[in-house]
Amino acid sequence: MVNLLNNEIISNVPNAWLSSLENYITKGKNAEIWDSTGKRYLDYVGGYAVLNTGHLHPRVVKKVREQLDNFSHSCFAYAPHENAVNVCNELNNRYPINDSTKTFLVNSGAEAVENAVKIARYFTGRKSIISFNGGFHGRTYLAMGLTGKDKPYKQGFGPFPDFVHHTEYPYEYRGITDELAIEKLDTYLNTALNPNEVAAIVIEIQLGEGGYIPASGTFIQHLRKVCDENGILLIFDEVQTGFGRTGKMFGAENVDVEPDIVTLAKGIAGGFPLAAVLGRSHIMDSIHDAGIGSTFGASPVSCAASLGVLEAFDNEDIISNTKIQEKIMKDALNAMMDSCDFIGDIRGYGPMIGVEIVESKISKIPDKSKVNKILDQCKENGLLLVSCGQEGNVIRFMGPLTTPQNQVEEAMEIFKNSLV
Numbered sequence: 001m002v003n004l005l006n007n008e009i010i011s012n013v014p015n016a017w018l019s020s021l022e023n024y025i026t027k028g029k030n031a032e033i034w035d036s037t038g039k040r041y042l043d044y045v046g047g048y049a050v051l052n053t054g055h056l057h058p059r060v061v062k063k064v065r066e067q068l069d070n071f072s073h074s075c076f077a078y079a080p081h082e083n084a085v086n087v088c089n090e091l092n093n094r095y096p097i098n099d100s101t102k103t104f105l106v107n108s109g110a111e112a113v114e115n116a117v118k119i120a121r122y123f124t125g126r127k128s129i130i131s132f133n134g135g136f137h138g139r140t141y142l143a144m145g146l147t148g149k150d151k152p153y154k155q156g157f158g159p160f161p162d163f164v165h166h167t168e169y170p171y172e173y174r175g176i177t178d179e180l181a182i183e184k185l186d187t188y189l190n191t192a193l194n195p196n197e198v199a200a201i202v203i204e205i206q207l208g209e210g211g212y213i214p215a216s217g218t219f220i221q222h223l224r225k226v227c228d229e230n231g232i233l234l235i236f237d238e239v240q241t242g243f244g245r246t247g248k249m250f251g252a253e254n255v256d257v258e259p260d261i262v263t264l265a266k267g268i269a270g271g272f273p274l275a276a277v278l279g280r281s282h283i284m285d286s287i288h289d290a291g292i293g294s295t296f297g298a299s300p301v302s303c304a305a306s307l308g309v310l311e312a313f314d315n316e317d318i319i320s321n322t323k324i325q326e327k328i329m330k331d332a333l334n335a336m337m338d339s340c341d342f343i344g345d346i347r348g349y350g351p352m353i354g355v356e357i358v359e360s361k362i363s364k365i366p367d368k369s370k371v372n373k374i375l376d377q378c379k380e381n382g383l384l385l386v387s388c389g390q391e392g393n394v395i396r397f398m399g400p401l402t403t404p405q406n407q408v409e410e411a412m413e414i415f416k417n418s419l420v
């Protein structure tokens with residue numbers, strides 16, 4: 001049957017930007033969304049790991065409404081507003097860096113990453129940046145350059161900025177142990193690169209687009225050591241791992257390492273566009289007057305939403321809820337793995353869980369077509385999920401951290417019944 005709605009989309013937006021869902025979304029409430037046909041879904045895509053506090057969290061809605069009674073925009077560099085400073089203050093107080101920190105607000109994850117590197121290069125006076133195979137840092141040119149996943153993000157879009165170097169991210173399931181990844185980095189630093197020319201190492205605590213692969217404390221602690229020994233800045237890209245996604249308020253808490261600069265976005269403002277670059281004060285303050293900025297960064301409306309998100313975290317035990325979610329999901333998924341030869345691995349910090357689908361446990365050959373069948377069946381059965389990974393063979397769970405227990409159980413039941 002020809003879907004007329006889809007034709008309307010096809011004739012107006014580029015093919016590369018087409019949606020996975022056929023019908024318009026008309027309503028969202030916490031972990032549930034409804035489309036224009038009235039079909040209800042459990043939303044484990046969550047606007048791509050943005051809706052950590054769910055659709056239309058009442059505290060977010062209230063703050064936004066209050067702000068809209070006053071004003072909707074000011075460019076912070078000219079007219080400061082209290083919401084932005086309150087967000088910066090809250091983040092400075094909450095992010096686990098035991099040092100004075102300062103925060104700068106922008107619009108998107110990619111813009112935050114660009115600025116983090118900009119600041120690191122300026123502060124160190126060095127040019128080279130190290131990032132990781134499988135890493136994803138956004139769609140602007142430097143962020144694409146840092147990204148270590150070619151298809152679909154980089155293919156055909158080169159050339160990319162110079163002085164960006166990729167090394168191995170640990171991936172235990174595929175034989176890249178911590179030891180191996182450490183050895184590769186150390187060898188690379190001592191042969192192809194001059195460590196004194198490296199401004200920063202940029203890493204995700206758990207790969208997002210790259211396959212929901214967590215990095216261990218051992219590996220990240222090694223990066224900290226390498227950075228300290230060579231005057232290199234350590235940048236955590238917590239665009240996806242922030243705001244409870246990994247079962248801790250920030251991903252860094254899982255690895256017991258403090259970065260020098262961190263980027264935050266996605267869950268920061270309950271679905272409103274906002275991102276942050278937070279760093280040690282002496283680094284952030286090194287930039288000359290007006291050297292960083294953004295017209296729409298620090299939108300008063302998005303900042304109001306962000307204050308609503310933080311209020312929700314403070315008052316609603318969301319972090320404890322992630323532990324309950326993690327247990328329900330990992331218990332259910334592990335049981336499925338025991339009985340399905342095509343589920344090769346289940347992994348991730350907290351409820352940020354990836355399920356790696358393979359042809360068989362022995363061959364470990366990535367099975368993207370199986371993933372697509374499972375995702376289609378899940379959608380049919382009312383559960384929205386997407387894939388990730390270099391080979392597109394990992395299914396990831398990115399639902400709201402506020403999802404009620406019975407809906408987490410319902411999601412697991414639907415998933416089990418969709419393993420076709």
Ligand SMILES: Cc1ncc(COP(=O)(O)O)c(C=O)c1O
Nearest residue numbers: 108109110136137138208239240
């Ligand atoms: C780790 C990470 N960094 C950066 C980005 C880019 O963020 P945005 O799409 O807001 O530019 C993403 C988006 O998925 C991400 O997961």
